[in-house]
Amino acid sequence: MISQLMYDGLEKFAMELSMLVKADQCAPSERLLHVMISGMQSMSDKDKTNTDDVLPGIDLEFEPEASALAPEPHSYETAYVTSHKQACRAGAFSFDGSLVATGSVDASIKILDVERMLAKSAPEDIEPGREQQGHPVIRTLYDHTDEVSYLEFHPKEHILASASRDGTVKLFDIAKPSVKKAHKVLTDCEPVLCVSFHPTGDYIAIGTEHHVLRVYDVHTTQCFVSAIPSQQHKAGVTCVKYSPTAKLYATGSFDGDIKIWDGISGRCINTIAEAHSGAAICSLQFTRNGKYLLSSGMDSIVYLWELCTSRPIQTYTGAGTTGKQEHQAEAVFNHTEDYVLFPDEATTSLCSWNSRNGCRLTLNSLGHNGPVRYITHSPNAPAFLTCSDDFRARFWYRRANNQ
Template identity: 70%
Template sequence: MKDIEILDPNNTVKNREILHRLIISQLFYDGFPQIAAELANSIRTDPPCPPSNRLYQIMMSALQNEKKEVNYDDVSSGLDLEFQAEGSAIAPEPASYETAYVTSHKHACRSGSFSFDGQLVATGSVDASIKILDVDRMVAKSAPDDNEPGREQQQGHPVIRTLYDHTEEVAYLEFHPKEQVLASGSKDATVKLFDISKPSVKKAHKTFSDCEPVRCLAFHPTGDFLAVGTDHHLLRIYDIHTGQCFVSAIPAQHHKSAIICVKYAATGKCYATGGVDGAIKIWDGISGRCINTFTDAHGGHEICSVSFTKNGKYLLSSGKDSLVKLWELSTSRALIAYTGAGTTGKQEHNTQAVFNHTEDFVLYPDEATTSLCAWNSRNASRLRLTSLGHNGPVRHIVHSPTAPAFLTCSDDFRARFWVRRSTGNQY
């Protein structure tokens, strides 16, 4: 078949004719001559369209370009110090968020997580229980009638599941990136997977048993593997389908003590870990080899959290030195230090630093004042402090990946869900 004329962005009629011919040719090529002939007669194509899979080739090429465009958009919508000017933040400041819902456990609340679509929240407690809450129901529960009509009509309690299958503190929670599965790590030395698509579920459908209390976990972006950090210095990588466990075979590359935090990059090409030994390590996602180590990343203090930016260029970390740092992975150096959060120097508890959903801001709970510190992620300018309303240290904070909302979990037994209400945002 001869190449069909190129589409002209300024000629809609011509473009429609070209697309019709491509469709007819594809139908002939796929073995539907009768349908193709009827369509050709109805729109009176001239000359006749021979069989061709050119439409399929164009579509596949467009899909590849679309993937590239989506990735580029993700980069541009997140943090990129090379291309974005300072002061370009467009997301609402964290100080403008307000508490929409409070849920309580019978003991200290130590872990929390958002689902990858931002529709569900999970909280875990020292009482060994896990709660799963519906975000829309939490927002509706507190929505002012005059500002958000119709929200109050939504039925149902925000807590949609309560899970009991651990015997000790639930230390970490994470939702599967593609399926309705919640992973929980506990001080009872187990990792459990819960199928939350079933309303009656109370127990896990799969359990990975370890010999050490679990500190942290992270799903690979495909959802096929689960990285697990424990009180032991070896990071475990589990195949969630077979249960097989993998560890790096090079002793010199491992942490020297317990692993506190682990996160995958969005591409899955690498992952990062932080330990009690004060080191941050970057690992190859395929070979499992350590490819970089930031020794004494926070002056020798314990690493509390690590998190990749969407574009994978930077790593955000926090430590017990009350500092938050942004690392450039290509040069292995700390580009920015976000300071002013701690008034007492060394912290007593672990506290996470997180980005908001657009990566315009960095959020970090101040242990001394139980308030929220926030900075402009690009220039480290400190924003207004926000009282978090807890009566104890905030032991976990996590921001929604899709909307202006975050969750704080505290030793006062409570988890608070915060949102920014605005007609220009999801909430």
Template identity: 55%
Template sequence: MSEEMQVKQREVMYRLMISQLFYDGYKDQAVSLAQVIKPYPACPPSDRLFSLFNVGHKLEEEKSEAKEVPKVNNFVAPGSGIDLEFETEVTTISAEASLYETCYVTAHKAACRTARFHPTGQLIATGSEDCSIKILDVERMLAKSVTPADILAMETHQQQMENHPVIRTLYDHAEEVTCLDFHPYEQLLASGSKDFSIRFFEYSKPSVKKAYKSIQEAAPLRCLAFHPSGDYLLVGTEHPTLRVYDSRTLQCFVGSNPQDQHKAPLTAVDWSPNGNMYASSSKDGDIKVWDGVSNKCVTTFRLAHQGQQVCSLYFSRNSKYLLTSGKDSLVKLWELSTNRCLIVYTGAGATGKMDHRTQAVFNHTEDYVLFPDEKTTSLCCWDSRNAERQNLLALGHNGPVRALAHSPTGPAFVSCSEDYRARFWYRKATTD
């Protein structure tokens, strides 16, 4: 073996050691070793060294017992999302947020409060304080952004209607629309409002402006999320008790143990992509993880954000991690198998305390974490694996960003602000 090859192998070995130390909570020791080795890029927390040790140990046992060695195939394929259990050497396959551009801007008549992408990434729904909901077509927004102004000026009224990015505007709420979610398979949109109601819209019908069915709640709605199958709807209100509705019969279910519930209004809910569990957060500062079958709380992260209100939470695609943000201006990545905070993404707030709720989200490949800075109205971006800060993106809003949603399928996101506007951002392909 050449000397150069041996040096490279030693670099990989030291990177594994640093990542394992970070993962096991030995931060000072990991930093000390990193100052000597000077790895580039920075090493993320990872359990890969221990996993490799276990694999080697099992192989030795099987050799001694003269058994056939099974094939081990636990490594995640590129582009399948974040998995710190095995990752140490990862090349990002997507662009950081600072390279995105505004492609379209739509305005409501009052503050824009919420936004949601369809699971296919082809549609976006926005909700506003003016009680309206807009559904926008992503392809039409992209087409409009690249069509010259003189060509757009020549379009007939009929062509303008056919090519307009806003394909539906829905009016059926009496107060501010606070939350939205698309059904994963059917052409349905669920919306929640401060008017104490959940409404279901069949947006495939162009003439429909009103909901075809609704649920009357006992308190203003704050958050909702469809089960990955679409069969259930997770609902959070100003009341501390979490609800699960059958989306067809509208039958309501709650956990059997009242002690499991939060102690203050709910702020965010989300289902794990595998449907086995769901999570909730509250103004009480706690995050709870629930069993998706029994509706029992299995984990509670108490005062997860230094006692401040938890603003958002999202599961990673492999259901192993939970990404959360709080009014302490921090974003955290929680590992659910060990019930601990694995990574803290810092530097988003100069004052530390936020006045408004907003969301932290993964990009579509989970290579980056995005979170808007309330004071500067710019977008912070971190490498999701090692928490390295990337370049800021000026969002161009004239007020705090109250909602952020990234496409699950491509390099696109939407930002919603107090300035009444929702901006659609996209990373355009570069050509030589």
């Protein structure tokens, strides 16, 4: 009942009821409404509904089992550190979590093997008789002429897309051991800031310092833009993300707006104006079930938006309290969507929250000597990567025996 009151915008009554019954803090949810509708319609099949019918990840309509929560982010430890010659500002995990990539202002890209990084950090865990694994850095790519601004792996193949301020997006076939140069190049006339693969891998959306979003056919390199110019942003596109089903994709901009686009027609179907009080949008991430969108902005606040109502269903606060944020910072889910992670620029520490109720968790020092410019979490394991202006990228991992 408290969750339903909060969902309906009746926070005052929800707080009073919560204090009266001494209930634990809970997330906004319209679950009570669905229960009522279920009873009125006498739908017996509703009684059989369970969490097995729901896609994995956060869903505020269902209560998770406390014992099923993943390890908290503060329990992760640095397992490996790699360095570039200049600031490191881009990173990515492969679709299966076996590889990570880092990109730098020095225009270089490194690809690292996750198993090798873990073996280097804990050689005692290597099985007896098994040979020591090789160096974690398995590829170093030099094919850009300016800062590598964004990296993303193909969702199905061992292909890496790299965006750069040199105005190109380059596709590398990293399955080939000798690869040094891209096998395909998408050329733009503006510095490229972000990319997102369509879930099939056949298309790639590209955001640049220009206000018009581009979508490229990966196979033909043909470029598509919306047929309605008025639907575009008013400033450069800072972030773009496809939903897991590709029915939608979302963009954020320096203009402070978040736009939701139809994945087939390419038309803008919704605009969340001044989503972060007018501050530039830094990052976007859909939940696995496609119901919600996580956003971060230059106001150091993280929101979880309910897409069907276009309103923030949860707010994650507490970052940026010791100093104004000067650089863009990503907010990401962990691999189970139990937690939200966000690097605090002033303290160089990791802020994290329970994704459902917004409770802030223990801070974790990230060990960098400069601002953390990028963070990304593994899709299937308790591991994340931080990239910093101190030239370093740190690979973090939570081993099973950590307390």
